[in-house]
Amino acid sequence: MECAVSKDFDLYRPSEEHDFLRETVRSLAEAKIAPFAAEVDETSRFPQEALDALVSSDLHAVHVPEQYGGAGADALATVIVIEEVARVCASSSLLPAVNKLGSLPVQLSGSEELKKKYLGSLARAQGMFSYCLSEPDAGSDAVGMKTKAVRDGDFWVLDGVKRWITNAGFSEYYTVLAVTDPTKRSKGISAFVVEKSDEGVSFGAPEKKLGVKGSPTREVYFDHVRVPADRMIGGEGTGFATAMKTLDHTRITIAAQALGIAQGALDYAKGYVRERKQFSKPIGDFQGVQFMLADMAMKLEAARQLTYSAAAKSERVSAGGEGENLTFFGAAAKCFASDAAMEITTDAVQLLGGYGYTRDYPVERMMRDAKITQIYEGTNQVQRIVMARNLP
Structure with a gap:
């Protein structure tokens, strides 16, 4: 569906286009997501019905700009999509939310080649995007991360562990933060796109959680994962x-x-x-x-x-x-x-x-x-x- 709306909306009041979007998403959520919400929670399973419904209506990653094949929705439209899905199933609302979280670094700082490849793939529903920042010993203190990336010719070699990664194992693409220069603290951290299929990528067991039980949360392991240098997001040290x-x-x-x-x-x-x-x-x-x-x-x-x-x-x-x-x-x-x-x-x-x-x-x-x-x-x-x- 088309859900791009004017970027000149009032500070507090959604436009008619936003209101129409809300009605559309609410109807979809009540018809195709709500009926499965309790069972998804009870069995802690991935909400596949929700993903299918969102993809079929082009609501799985509405933030992707139109030039990369996305719906080009503004920030408020994205909020409304997530809000209306969460109204019936919080686990399912993490599908569009985490797709934005994982891919926004590429949108903000990636090269044009990275944007075309990965934002385009996300818009076409060829794979979801996850965000890998937290680690076992680096949660609120993210600068204390230990995952490292070492340059090797035209590649960077990543080693480390990321924890609390939403949709890990289901997403095809991961924005990964790693230390490239340990002497520079935050300015020695760089960002990379890692693909699920890259050799050396593996996943831990699903966490047994209090809530959002239908949203898989796992550790992601990087064991000498060789990432092409052109998959760095932005310049070295800007991650x-x-x-x-x-x-x-x-x-x-x-x-x-x-x-x-x-x-x-x-x-x-x-x-x-x-x-x-x-x-x-x-x-x-x-x-x-x-x-x-x-x-x-x-x-x-x-x-x-x-x-x-x-x-x-x-x-x-x-x-x-x-x-x-x-x-x-x-x-x-x-x-x-x-x-x-x-x-x-x-x-x-x-x-x-x-x-x-x-x-x-x-x-x-x-x-x-x-x-x-x-x-x-x-x-x-x-x-x-x-x-x-x-x-x-």
């Missing part, structure tokens, strides 16, 4: 800067995921309290329940406005704008929206009482799924450090 610029943009997609999870929980809770009766009337008629719903909706709308504002800034930065302070707003959106999602989903479970605590109802899954949004792409404690260093 860490590219990685941080990437996160400025993609933390907004985690905020979008949090919005969707929270919206799904609120929607379900609203319906439940209208039907559930105690003391001969719907529990939604009690003031205490009404206040809970009001607070949930208030927090969600505040998170949405901050996220959409950050998306607008992301788009303007991508277009060459300056002075947007995207680093602050991306961190703020991710932090606020994920904290709100955790609170809203917890309250949704509370509103359903004992039923909410069982797997017969979706809100316990949503509460478990919400937790990860406070952790990945930088814990919310790290986000607060980022914000404090970049105050408007």
Whole structure:
């Protein structure tokens, strides 16, 4: 489907094109993704039905520019796609979200040849993209990574381990950060595109997680992996800067995921309290329940406005704008929206009482799924450090 929209959208208000996109994605998600969400979570299996549905509608990587065969969607459109998928299945929302995370370094800093090859392949659904930054001993302290790349003629040879890699083993392409000069700290880190088929690439066992259980998370091992030199993303030593610029943009997609999870929980809770009766009337008629719903909706709308504002800034930065302070707003959106999602989903479970605590109802899954949004792409404690260093 065509989902490119105007880049002149209002800071807080989506355009008619965005609204139409939301309706389209919501219909698709409810018809082709929601029916499998509980079973995907229960069995911890890859959401293939969701991937097939997203690919068939050209929604699997909407951020890829049109010149590389993509839909050319702006940042807010990408947020809306992720939000609406997450509303029914958080695991499935990581398909478009991580495709952007993994490929954005190529889009930001890669050569034209890399963009044509890998962004084009992603747009044509010839393979998903994953992002390899974290390591067993280098999570929040990413500069402390130990994966190394050594030059050998026209190749770089990579050795090391990456941990917590979303869609590892299912993605064909990986943006990998590695140390090329250990004497230069962050300026001695470079980025590469590694392919799943490269000799020496292997994967660990799937992690057994609390939530987003349908999204595979594994370690990725690099054992003397020879990567052609032209697969370096940007210049030598620029990888860490590219990685941080990437996160400025993609933390907004985690905020979008949090919005969707929270919206799904609120929607379900609203319906439940209208039907559930105690003391001969719907529990939604009690003031205490009404206040809970009001607070949930208030927090969600505040998170949405901050996220959409950050998306607008992301788009303007991508277009060459300056002075947007995207680093602050991306961190703020991710932090606020994920904290709100955790609170809203917890309250949704509370509103359903004992039923909410069982797997017969979706809100316990949503509460478990919400937790990860406070952790990945930088814990919310790290986000607060980022914000404090970049105050408007």
